[in-house]
Amino acid sequence: MTDTALPIQDYALLDDEECNARIIKAKEQLNGECIILGHHYQRNEVFQHADFSGDSLKLSRQAAQSQAKYIVFCGVHFMAEVADILSRPEQIAILPDMAAGCSMADMANKVKVQQCWDELATVLDVENAVTPITYINSAADLKAFCGSHEGIVCTSSNAEKILNWCFERREKVLFFPDQHLGRNTGVQMDIPLQHMVTWDFSKPMGGLSVEQIKQAKMILWKGHCSVHQAFRPEHIDEFKAKYPETKVISHPEACFEVCQKSDYIGSTENILKIVKEAEPDTRWLVATELNLVNRLHEACKDQGKNVHFMAPTLSMCSTMFRTDPQHLAWVLENLVAGHVVNQVSVSQEESALAKQALDNMLQAS
Ligand code: 13P
Ligand code: SF4
Numbered sequence: 001m002t003d004t005a006l007p008i009q010d011y012a013l014l015d016d017e018e019c020n021a022r023i024i025k026a027k028e029q030l031n032g033e034c035i036i037l038g039h040h041y042q043r044n045e046v047f048q049h050a051d052f053s054g055d056s057l058k059l060s061r062q063a064a065q066s067q068a069k070y071i072v073f074c075g076v077h078f079m080a081e082v083a084d085i086l087s088r089p090e091q092i093a094i095l096p097d098m099a100a101g102c103s104m105a106d107m108a109n110k111v112k113v114q115q116c117w118d119e120l121a122t123v124l125d126v127e128n129a130v131t132p133i134t135y136i137n138s139a140a141d142l143k144a145f146c147g148s149h150e151g152i153v154c155t156s157s158n159a160e161k162i163l164n165w166c167f168e169r170r171e172k173v174l175f176f177p178d179q180h181l182g183r184n185t186g187v188q189m190d191i192p193l194q195h196m197v198t199w200d201f202s203k204p205m206g207g208l209s210v211e212q213i214k215q216a217k218m219i220l221w222k223g224h225c226s227v228h229q230a231f232r233p234e235h236i237d238e239f240k241a242k243y244p245e246t247k248v249i250s251h252p253e254a255c256f257e258v259c260q261k262s263d264y265i266g267s268t269e270n271i272l273k274i275v276k277e278a279e280p281d282t283r284w285l286v287a288t289e290l291n292l293v294n295r296l297h298e299a300c301k302d303q304g305k306n307v308h309f310m311a312p313t314l315s316m317c318s319t320m321f322r323t324d325p326q327h328l329a330w331v332l333e334n335l336v337a338g339h340v341v342n343q344v345s346v347s348q349e350e351s352a353l354a355k356q357a358l359d360n361m362l363q364a365s
Helices: 016-030 055-063 079-087 110-121 140-148 159-169 181-189 210-215 235-241 256-260 268-277 290-304 325-336 348-364
Strands: 033-041 052-054 070-075 092-094 130-135 152-154 172-176 198-199 217-223 247-249 283-287 306-309
Touching: 016 033, 016 325, 033 055, 033 079, 052 055, 052 079, 052 247, 055 070, 055 325, 055 348, 070 181, 070 217, 079 092, 079 140, 079 247, 079 348, 110 130, 110 140, 130 140, 130 159, 140 152, 140 348, 152 159, 152 348, 159 172, 159 181, 159 348, 172 181, 172 348, 181 210, 181 217, 181 256, 235 256, 247 268, 268 283, 268 290, 283 290, 290 306
Parallel strands: 033 052, 033 070, 070 092, 130 152, 130 172, 172 217, 198 217, 247 283, 283 306
Antiparallel strands: none
């Protein structure tokens, strides 16, 4: 054990190969005390070290079931928070780079959501009429808000089941922070678009009239993912003009117009499954993050499949990209040296409420 934690500065100039060797060695030394979870958007240099990979739902289940003392989450901040909330108290969740956030999650915060709830209460019996539902891409205090109002969390792979759970209980939902996941799932459930309204959090009463709020079944927070916003319906038209046989598959964070033109809509895990299980010699246009699409192409090219990224400009999730081999080597070697760096810890009170909303989701999905 060293007296003080090893500083990140000592790692910044190491090359990837050296980090790779040190990560492998540190994992061996930790001897099962640590698991590494890797989201599908992680770059290869990091992803190769993951003991488990998956979408947000799969990884949150993995975190809940893990026996390891340390859960190193190669993903973004809200994912490590979920790992902390769902794991046992003596387990420790670690995020290799604390700056790895999610710009969509940042589009909703507790103050604004509470203000929205209070404003809705001026026109509705809000506690009996509205279930708050937060996409897992949100801070722990918003999950706690849902827990304290008999609400729930959803992910991109269970949103329909979770919305059904909500509508069995109350007539309306307040869905945050991603309007697109809410709208695309609502449409799949045959909810008419005119029964979905967008809550503009920068305007009083969300920019909506009393009548609009009363008639709405889904109140959608005006948040979005900047990575998935880059995909446009014209990209599909242009690509299909060249290759008409193309199958299109999109993540539900892509906008309504893109999802409407897609043959399939799915979470990151489902996108991988559908394309990998498809007939050989097929062509795919995929609307999700670049690292996943590139890896999928590599995995499928021997079957004659061609997997293409939808947007003409290459957009990757810059916050997912923050986790690099240098940070991973740094957190693991510190664990070997007896130091926990970059622990993500949610307060007990917040964690208990957020867990209610997460448990509701895990039971319902
Ligand atoms: P998944 O749950 O589909 O992996 O999505 C998480 C995410 O952040 C997509 O942008
Ligand atoms: Fe957040 Fe978008 Fe990155 Fe997913 S791709 S982690 S929603 S910023």
